[in-house]
Amino acid sequence: MGKVIQISPITRIEGHAKIAIHLDDRGDVRDTFLHITSLRGFEKFVEGRPAEEIPRIVTRICGICPWMHHLAASKAVDAAFGVTPPPAGSLLREICQLLAHISDKILHFFFLAAPDFVLGPDADYSVRNVMGIVKAAPDLAARIVKMRQLGQMMLERFAGRAIHPVAGVVGGFSRPMLEQERQELLRDAGTLLDFSCYALDFAKDTVFAKYMDVFQEMGTITTGFLGTVDRTSGALRLYDGRQRLMKADGSCTNFEGDSYTDHIGEHVEAWSFGKMPYAKSWQEGFSLDPAAPAGIYRANTLARINVCDGISTPRAQAALEEFRMAFGRPAQQTILYHYARLIELIYVCERVMELLQRPEVTDTRIRAEAGPKAGRGVGIVEAPRGTLIHDYTTDRNGCITKANLIVGTTHNIAPMHMSVKQAATSLIRGGVYDQGILNRIEMAVRAYDP
Amino acid sequence: MILESRKIGSVMVVGGGVTGIQAALDLADAGYFVYLIEKSGAIGGAMAQLDKTFPTNDCAMCIIAPKLVECGRNLNIRIMTLSELAGISGTAGNFTVTVKEQPRFVDLDKCISCGLCAEKCPKNVPDAYNAGTGRRKAIFLKYPQAVPLKYQIDAESCLQLKRPGSCGLCETVCDAAAINFADTEKTHTLSVGALVLAPGFEPFDPEPAGIWGFGKFPNVITSLQLERYLSATGPTEGNLARPSDGKPVRRIAFLQCVGSRDENKCGKGYCSSICCMAAIKGASVAKEHVPGLAAAIFYMDMRTHGKGFDQYYEKAKNELGVRFVRCRVHGVEPQGKNGDLRLRYINEQGRQVEEYYDMVVLSVGLGTPANMLDMADLVGIQMTPSNFAATSDFSPVATSKEGVFTCGTFAGPKDIPQSVIEGSAAAAAVAGFLAPARGEMVRKLSWPQEREVRGEPARTGIFICHCGSNIAGLIDVVAVERYAATLAGVVHVQRNIFACSEDTQQVLINAIREKGLNRIVIAACTPRTHEYLFRATLRAAGLNEYMVEIANIRNHTSWVHPGNPQAATAKACDLVRMAVAKIALSVPLAPITVPIIQKGLVIGGGLAGLTAALSLAEQGFTVHLVEKTNRLGGNSLNLKHTYTGEHVPMKVAKLIDRVLVNEHIILHSETVVSGVEGHVGNFKTTLKNANGRSRTVEHGIGIVATGGKIYAPDEYGYKTIQRVVTSLEFDKLHDLKETHVKRGKSFVFIQCVGSRDEERMYCSKVCCTHSVQSAIELKREDSSRNVYILYRDMRTYGERESLYKKARQMGVVFINYELHGKPRVTSNGKSIDVELWDHVLHRPLLIKADMVILAAAIVANRDAENLARLYKIPLEQNGFFQEAHAKLRPVDCTTDGMFVAGIAHYPKPVDESVAQALAASARAATILSRQEVTLDAIKAIVDPAFCDGCGLCIDVCPYHAITLLEKAAKGAQAVKIVVVNEAQCKGCGLCQGTCPKRGVSIAGFTLDQLRDQVRAALQA
Amino acid sequence: MGFEPKIIAFCCNWCSYAAADLAGTSRIQYPHNVRIIRVMCSGMVHPELVLDALSHGADGVMVIGCHLGECHYQDGNHKALARSDMITELLDDMGYENERYSISWVSSSEPDRLARAFTNMTERIRKMGPVDLQNPAGQ
């Protein structure tokens, strides 16, 4: 029997997971497992609760992207109760979602992933972190802290809370935007757009140029992709649109959110609490074998950048064009998640400014009156970590009888597992490994931003 | 200068019933010393015998018991039981009275009423308290809640007293050595400034006349006996069974007017006023006790003229299914041998009917017995032909002798609220009369400086009472003592034979001082009777009076678990542990004093308002009198004669004169109340006059006497037919000798116009008497006139019955109609046709009338709503002011310091308005006569560390004592917190039960204290 | 020895506490399992006390106030009743058998009624057995 290397816990990610690498007698990798160790059971304990309360409960699925759950649930409950928010209500929701994306992307790239690049993957574990960046690059550190905080504070100022929000309500939004707030948000969004452009330049210089080759072998697998695109133009959309499932060969199927169960199945392995969604509609079954994957697709930034036909804002569109020139469509290298993330960062900043300039944004008609009723509603938004699906069925009293949730991250559990296996197999040979090698295996996970 | 003869500031109240008690309490609280003379062994009177009281069905004992206790504790009331007035001399203001006190044979100071004596007493006799339905021993307690709670020996039944040496068992078992067979009659000579005669009544005894077989047929009982059968403390514990064979009662009949309205058989012409309601109550309660019980009431007129009474009547009839039969019963005869009774009567259709009953209840009337007449003679006061104390309608509590006052049923048959009102009214009259001597005879106590114990660790002293053998006979008190010593904070444990005895109090004081005790637990009997005693002891020892807790190991332990000494001992230990846990969290509480503005505000310048204002002024208090019109007198200006014939305009004019010249009265005419702030003792009322000018007056109390008004009918052609008039309009026309009246030959009075219908389900109380008086007058002027009174029930209650009788004798025709068959009034332009169904002749009837007089209802003033809102006094559904308690607080409002009198409270005649106004004055004087009120410290206390002004408690408080306050603090943000108005708070703790964060708690009953008590109880 | 339940009874000073006194005076017997805690009004009892008692080993809790309409403080017993309906349901939520809680009305002159209430409750709890604090619902 060979030994088992346990990377426990995987650090600098959101959530609870560990990697177990099983070596054979020769010290080669026999098998790897990405164990998702945490399970809280939201699908079950929302049952019986009044549906209008759900958007305020499911936020706790994730403290980093609570807005996504908040809004997906709000949309789902709207649908179940058969209400359509007034235009301003939807607009305010989307603005909040975009603002939440900003902080999230800065957090992920700079706080969680950047230490590997700025300080190097082999830097000592005790300094390979954001505190290390603070010491090594205090100016950069101060700027990223400030920018992330700015995104959070914009949310908090307008919507009361940045973490675990409450302002999205069935039928719309709980408070209108005042003219003064609109102007302040516009000003701050401008600052963030500048920063996002800087961030992409910074990454192109210091990360991709330097590490592209290093990571070429690391975690790269070939899969399909899932994302959301504009119903007419096929452009990148985060708040609303239709779903697009792309095969590895670039062929696409579009579908409407409420038929997601025709396209996506959920597979369970005995070694992970995380369910593994897969492309049921491909009718090829489910396989985690990196050599012959079946039903595997990926979500999240790279997926969205791959599936969209374009981006509706100028700077992001320019960056997308450059990206496609370099990496093609679909791009498969896992490290490109970071690249795509920064393109998306530019998009959200641009998009938020565009929305803030619409006249109806300060309209006071922000909520349609809802009544409890029996129904089913599927609410989908693009969360930073992938397509987020909330699906609720309600009874006559408007209480939840059935819930199904596909959380953004989970789309990528199978791919991550495969990436880890791919990375471990190529990095550990003959029982030789060190902290740096183990960290590189973890980096394969971090790219996905779980 | 003429020297007024010196007046004495003490009063004798004769009669310890609810009326006398009320008079005594009001007088004592207003600064007079009271001797309360009671013929029997305990106060309480007839009310203490009742099971429930109408119209609320309150438990009679529950509501009177607190008054009894209050009376027993009042430092300025000396209760003299087994005592009777034996002589009187001197002059008004300075009487010398002799009182004869019968021997009790039990030492009042020693008896702890453990009841061992009665348990052992071999002699069993019928129990007068139970109206002869049950039995008691020769040594007995009058009733379980008696005050004083002391046994007495009935000399006529006691074997030992009749034949010394033959028994004496009680003496041997009495641990307290309280039995004294050598006790003798004593005579007391007392000096008093005034007397209040409230000896009450005796129920009519149907036995001598053998009415309806009473005394012969065991299942014919009196209404008082029914009370005892229905009472949980009665001989059958509330089980309604036939006395003849104990069979459950399935059918019960009530026969009205036994000893009332019947000169032939009973020799009583007057109406006893209360029996109709008493019967309805009896039937209703009996139906509650016995599901499916058939109950019928046989009556002549249903006289339910009091507040809420008609609704009670309707409920009994329509909801409870009590059957009401208007008829004269012909006979009650036994059917078979088992006690079934056959009733014969002629029904309203004129048919002879026979019915069978298990029980027949005689609704016996009230009367004045011979011994009370003797007393009246002795004192020298005039009585009416019906043998009630003679009074004037304008001074209903003054007897014919100066300085001697009367109240309650001695001055005419009446119900409890009216008796209580008169009790207070008599107090007001006395207080006015003795005003110069106020405060001269009252006693006050003084106490040593209190030791500061805050911050000290608990040093608890425990005193375990043996209560003779009552506790120690069952509970292992030594074991309890040993156990108590092990409890945390306990530094001293001691056993006493009687913890409540005089000498033990000194033992307690010494222990507190010597051992430096700061918390006391008494393991003895109930705090409800003894807490005040131990509190006083703590004060005497210089310890805060709230640092004592009583573990009730007698009433709640030894007496209820006699067969199980082990369990009782364990429980006693638990109770001690619980008390120690509770007292550990006690803190010294300061009594709360609220200064009082010794001025009154009377709203309304009608008869009631004038009377109240004058009474207060004559007691020496400044009064603001507010009248919204430019004329004093109110509705009384429309009246001519009272039912006794007194001339109203003259009397009212005199009253107005006295008010106007009284320098204590400040009149605000053409003025209304526009704003109110404050609370009892400290009201600030904003008055606004006709010119729109406002001023604010400060006052300690307020009396609402805003009256009512006459209903404007829209029935019986009132608005279309010229000679259809209301009774007040008729009075004017009559007075002015208007042609139609003068020449009229046929007059029809229609009663209950706007009263007792669906919209206003109440009786306007005065209209029957008023119409009868008018009818008599019309007949007197011209006996050939045809005068008809169309009525539903003739409600000439009390001594008014004589007017009804006289009218009948003069040939006034009384025709009954029912609500569903109202008369029809039409006119062809010339004469007026009145059509209705005649129930006696059983055919339609047509009367040609020259004039139709509508006895229109009295309705509430609309502006009452404004006052109600401002002073937070609720209105009842008909718009009259709601009193604090229908029975025992008939003039108090739920807002402390506010009182109500006159028609603002409910329609009523002159004498009752005056009495209520006086009563309001007396109640007000109990507050105004003090510089400050000392309030119990058991109040809600807000903890600023926890309260954050969420406001959840505000609407929960029944006394509106909690308000939200915004304090500027904590930087820029204001801080919200609630504040409790201590004067308004009564310590009920509803706020504590509501507050989610311990922001407010009741001193002495905090959540922490209760919780620790619970937890202590559960420690094994 | 069989199971001897411990029952906490919150008794209103003006009615049930007085009735308990009268039960003593009248020598009416009832089970020794009841521990009376005197409160000024049934409306003073915070439901927290009920739960606290059950969670600290009480097998039953009673609140006994004045008959409706006879509250010494206007409507305190109505508040107690409103809370009581709530407590009954919440006990289920909290995993307790709600039969362990009762509210009743006893006037100061009804010692028999009080004794009956005590006896009935004791018998009821005796049949139910003790609260299993680990699993209070007794499943």
Place this chain on the structure above:
Amino acid sequence: MAVRAVLEWLNSCSGCEIAILNIGEALIPLVSEHLDIVHAPILMDHKCLGQCGEGSEIEIPEADIGIVSGGVANTEHLEVLLAMREKCRLLIALGTCATHGGIPALMNGQGLGEGIKGVFATSGTDPCSVPDVGVPAALDRVYACDEKVRIDLFLPGCPPNPALIAEVLTAVAQGRDPVQPGKSVCDTCQVLREGKGAVSKVRRFLVNADYNAEEPVQRMRCLLEQGFMCMGPVTAAGCAAAGLPPSCIRVGVPCRGCFGPVRRDGNQMLDMMNALASNGIDFKSVVDRRSLLRFSGAHGLLRQIRTRPVRERG
């Protein structure tokens, strides 16, 4: 001297950790001067089972203070918590999950084991059994941290207020007692209050509250007095940013109790339902009263509803 600190998260969502980050710029001096963080999985790479994955038992470095977020729902959480307690001089429970179970303790309403089974039996999931290889086993229910180990300092909130976290960390670093709010949300809520008596039923939050966004919140009537279930009175204060009303109220949304009960051992459901019932508000109008324990279902408060035979009522 910086104090050594370790951070761990148990049954949590990382909202608490984001709240720490939301301290903002003040965080930099805090982590660079006052605190020496030696273990924090979300931010740094110290591993519990050794840096090369060779360990078999959970290793937490010795520290002056430990900050733990999340409740305890499985054996791994418990092991980590026990290790934290062992190695930390002062243990701080951060966030309502750690102090009262938080949202995940809602699972206690149906039983943790039952709930987990249900998650893997949804209609969209391929047939499977509950995973049990290399993943920790669930406990019987979700616990708050103080049910399992002694906790020295409680800092609730969902999320906790960054300013309060900063205050606690600074205070601990300076060796003084931190200043924490002790009252309810209402203490920081400036809305207009006139009494609850007019409300007879609680309304569901299906329409917005009545208020004018242009006006300060002081002009808005208390949401409970508008008839909405607002748990402010039974919820610990702390969510409000300095000088501002509570975070939900500020945007016209009633409080849901995320800071847990006012007193640590309070019961939000009981206290709220009691306050409603006492005010004559029909408690049955609360559609899902067990939701009132949605943040504080640990400590045995939220239990599985039992099904038992209906007894004869006497």
